[in-house]
Amino acid sequence: MKRFVKWTLIALPIVLIAIAGIIIGGSYLEHQNAIEEDMAYYPAPGERIDIHGDGHAMHVHGEGKGGATVVFLAGFGTPSPFYDFQAIRRALPDGYRTVVVERFGYGWSDVTDYDRDIGTVTDETRAALKEAGEEGPFILAGHSMAGIEALHYAQAYPEEVTAIIGLDPLVPAYYDEHGEEPEVSGVVTFLARSGLMRQQPDVFNENFHAMAKGLLDDDDAEAARSVFNRRVQTANMADEAEKLTANVRTVQDAGTPDAPFFAAISSENHDGQPFIEALAADTGGKSRIFDGGHYIHLDQPEAIAKQIVDWMQAEAGSD
Template sequence: MKKIAKTMLRLLLWIIAIIVFLILICFVYHRYRLTVEEKLRKPLGQLIDINGKNMSIYVEGSGSKTLVFLSGAGTCSPILDFKSLYSLLSNKYRIAVVEKFGYGYSDIVDEDRNIQTILSETRLALHKAGIDGPYILCPHSMSGIEALYWAQEYPDEIEAIIGLDMSVPECYKNIKINLSLMKLGQYASALGITRLIPALSESDAIKHGTLTDYEKNVYRAIFYNRTATVTMINEAKSIKDNARIVEQNGVPQVDMLLFISNGTGGTGFDKEIWRRITEEYIKEVKSGRYVELDCPHYVHDYEYRRISKEIKNFLSD
């Protein structure tokens, strides 16, 4: 028995050594690829200094109305993620894409992500970039909480909210945030293990949007550098508290147009529940309307043509 136990222990140690060796190779290759891909990660927009850290803002087009796009949780490249949609709008409106800390070309910060801080950073970045309100906010997913809070705290700055399958406070009442899985993704990204599964980098924007081949490569390069960042994780930790604050402040009475998906692709809800939550919320808005879309959560990567037409009609009313 002792001989068998020693053999098993020796085998286990060999297996561990092989795994460690393979992870080391993966990590070294990952660091090499990050260096090679650096030329693909040159900022597409402006880098604005916010308390000693850089926040990325991309501006395109001109017009009397300013549409501010705010990304959902974990979207590694907001500028490219929204491109299929805003490229159809920038001939008529000024477009601004704000990449929060931890996203896209913005710096990663390990700080509390309470709603007051997030909004103050967004507003300051826009002000420093010379992009003044009033704004038409176009939030996707979790950024809906920030948009609603913005309309509650600074109603004079918000002309309207156009929700791209945006979340509302009730979405976070009972949902479980899997922080362990996010931490696992963070470690996998840091070690380069995500490169072993190329499908992970194939976002909806890449598969269904209008990005060029070069832009797709840029998106992939950003993905390998901005996956499950500590900022994103801290944001997830704070979302329930942030949603609770927004709920307590009531429903802001601002013009709203909400696009609602079929619930697949990242909402955590089935179709009926996801749509019910949003539709019940918009009923409390006097000048609110919604459009149901039969597509996954990243609606702007699927139905960008229809959404752009609906937005133009909404803003021309």
């Protein structure tokens, strides 16, 4: 009897591990098949461009006509920038062209081996815009961490930037005082890579902000879900998190950009407000606080779109 109990205690964990391995392995294979099916059923709405010539493409989507082109750059970890910016893109009036550039590891863009230092990221965005036939100068609209990218673009290529629009943006002075590198959860990464996250539809419904706020119709929701399932905490996002401190320092060392910085600030961003307002004032731009959370462009898309138009018209009149 004792021998039976002993062998049971040894065998049971092995059996449980084997069962778990079968479940996870099966989920992973199903996930890979589902990714292929999703990409065939929901192709990129814009153009995928191989900017490095290594077979890895970035996704750029542009629409609308007009003399002013607003380029939207997503915040850290946003699985589908295309759908994240859909509401505010549609709220801008005729006379504005809107472009969404999805960084490597986001949306319909591939995952790349290139480091996520701010110089590389900025040059990739610039190359993708050029290859897509988008002509500047641009109004760069960066949400959250992409505020750093927009600032660096304006520092490196001032002749290509008319203005910067910060959507509850991260700015260097705030990061110095309060900032922390974003957390990338190993558990969430495992659930995403293994495909186990697909078994929990509420994860998408509750954590993709445009969906949670009821801004996607049924067709868009399914397409966004397919992107979400393969673009949660990618390797490129993890690399961005690790390099954020160095990237902020690079932007800070380059000084104040020549382009005016306008900012739509979340009413919940109490710590960040004074730093964002100070940068806007230093560049000759303006700022306004909007009622809502960090994804302020989803809480107030129409109001912010109108404010962008007003800011740009006032800026044009002052030239």
